[in-house]
Amino acid sequence: MLKKFYKIIIVPYTLFLLYLMFFGMGRQQMDENLLTVEPIVSTINFIKGCISWKDAVVIVGGNIVMFMPFGFLGWIFPKLNVLKNLIFTFVSAITIVEALQYFSRMGIFEVDDIILNTFGVFLGFLIKKM
Known part of the structure; x- marks a missing residue:
């Protein structure tokens, strides 16, 4: 049942995420084209510059949780089903x-986003294995 629901929802969910990444918020x-390639530094600087911890948790956590599916x-x-693949x-x-965000100038190419999003996928993989 859960697998069937997943197969139905993952395409619209992916389209929704793409919408958020290019047009949302x-x-x-x-x-100009912007990129951030120093791993972790931009995330730490973002957290330091946040007005509230809630904002930092929502943004950084969102980059992880939203990609767990x-x-x-x-x-x-x-x-x-093989983690390496x-x-x-x-x-x-x-x-x-991320490159499309950079070239379209509809976002920033950020290495930290790649790291956080991939960590979300890894956590989702671990949950699936349980």
Whole structure:
């Protein structure tokens, strides 16, 4: 039952996430291309600059939690039941999305997003294995 629901919901969920990543939360095209490639530094600086801890938890935690469903992709694609295959596939896909944000100027290419999103996939994978 859960697998059937997952197979139905994952495509609209993915489209929803893509919408958020490019157009959601009042995003507008930036004047210039931006990228952040120092791992962890931008996240620490973001947390330090947050007005409230709630904002920091929602944004940083959201980058993890929102991607946990992709840890269950092995239910649809059996080759992705192997963690190495899942992580390689996901990192490739999310890097392309981050690059599209950069080139479209509808977001920032951030290595930290790749790390946090991938950690979310890993946690989802662990939950699926339980």
